[in-house]
Amino acid sequence: MRNRRRSPALAWLALLPAALAVSASAYAGDRALGEYLSGECVTCHQLSGRQVGGIPAIIGLPEDAFVALMESYRRRERDNQVMQAMAVRLSPEEVAALAAYFGSLTPHN
Numbered sequence: 001m002r003n004r005r006r007s008p009a010l011a012w013l014a015l016l017p018a019a020l021a022v023s024a025s026a027y028a029g030d031r032a033l034g035e036y037l038s039g040e041c042v043t044c045h046q047l048s049g050r051q052v053g054g055i056p057a058i059i060g061l062p063e064d065a066f067v068a069l070m071e072s073y074r075r076r077e078r079d080n081q082v083m084q085a086m087a088v089r090l091s092p093e094e095v096a097a098l099a100a101y102f103g104s105l106t107p108h109n
């Protein structure tokens with residue numbers, strides 16, 4: 001065992017790239033959280049990607065586009081009361097999580 005001992009300083013250096021990667025992607029969405037949060041959204045939006053009753057499909061969007069759409073409702077640049085109410089309640093982490101989840105879905109029947 002003695003040969004396998006490494007200096008603590010080197011061990012921390014080895015962790016540095018991972019730590020940097022985590023902080024760089026602080027807002028990369030947590031897909032599992034997004035799936036959990038999506039329950040409310042899919043009472044209106046179809047998981048299949050179909051547009052029903054004037055409610056647009058929201059799956060398969062690039063994550064940054066999804067985030068930008070939510071941001072435009074939050075800032076009331078886009079005028080829809082339901083979506084504005086949805087967007088103001090969500091934290092940036094939650095919006096990123098929803099973006100990761102819905103973005104990962106593909107249309108199906």
Ligand code: HEC
Pocket residue numbers: 037038040041042043044045054055056057058066069070078079080082083086098
């Ligand atoms: C009560 C029904 C309802 C619920 C619940 C709902 N939405 Fe919406 N959503 C709409 C409608 C209607 C629109 C179209 C509004 C407009 O014309 O701008 C829309 C638009 C959107 C858009 C823009 C799509 C595009 O391409 O223009 C996104 C993104 C979106 N919703 C995400 C969500 C998310 C995420 C949730 C859950 C947190 C959610 N919605 C919950 C009804 C709903």
